[in-house]
Structures are given as C-alpha cells and as structure tokens.
Amino acid sequence: MIRSVPMLAALFLAGSFSATAALGADSDVAIKTFQFKPTPIEVKAGTRVTWANADDITHTVTSGTPENRDGQFNTPLPGKGTTFSFTFSRAGTYTYFCDRHQSMRGEIRVK
Numbered sequence: 001m002i003r004s005v006p007m008l009a010a011l012f013l014a015g016s017f018s019a020t021a022a023l024g025a026d027s028d029v030a031i032k033t034f035q036f037k038p039t040p041i042e043v044k045a046g047t048r049v050t051w052a053n054a055d056d057i058t059h060t061v062t063s064g065t066p067e068n069r070d071g072q073f074n075t076p077l078p079g080k081g082t083t084f085s086f087t088f089s090r091a092g093t094y095t096y097f098c099d100r101h102q103s104m105r106g107e108i109r110v111k
C-alpha cells in the first residue's frame, strides 16, 4: 500500500507531462513599453508564436534585423490588443524587430 504511493505519483507526473507537451504548440510574446517580452524564447518546432501589442501605438513584428530582413513576416500591430501569430516549423534561430522602433529586437530559438 505504502509502496504504491510513489508509483501513483510517478504516473501522475508522467501523465501531466505528456498533456503539457501535447498542448505546448503555442507561445506568447508581449509587446509592452517598447520591448518584446520575454526574449529570447526557446520553443519546439511546430510552435505557433503569438505577439500581442499592449502599447497604445503601432509596433511591427518584422522578421530578420533592420540590416538584414529575411521577408518571412512584416506585420503592423496598430495599437493595444492587436496580435500576430506565426508558426515556426523548422529548427533554427529567428530574429525579429519593430520596424518603427528599430532598437526593439527579439529572438526565437526553435529546437
């Protein structure tokens, strides 16, 4: 009886871990006070990342760097509550920035 308790706990942990992994295909980045938060983030291939603007002004989510745009996405978020989502299907390191405030930079590391 006593020995079964840790076993049940282990089964429970294993079960909740797989449930989390199955739901793990989304990740969020906030855009707040001229910053992408959090950054960098690490996600699994296939993760859909959603940026949500929490500022009252327009920011953009633009792939690459101002010096080297890669053309994957370039989306304006015109004010508070606007969002943009992009699914990263391949492993790699992806940089992005705001085209209106080019010191705003972020990075997604896809494993």
Ligand SMILES: [Cu+2]
Binding pocket: 034, 058, 059, 060, 098, 099, 100, 101, 104
């Ligand atoms: Cu901006």
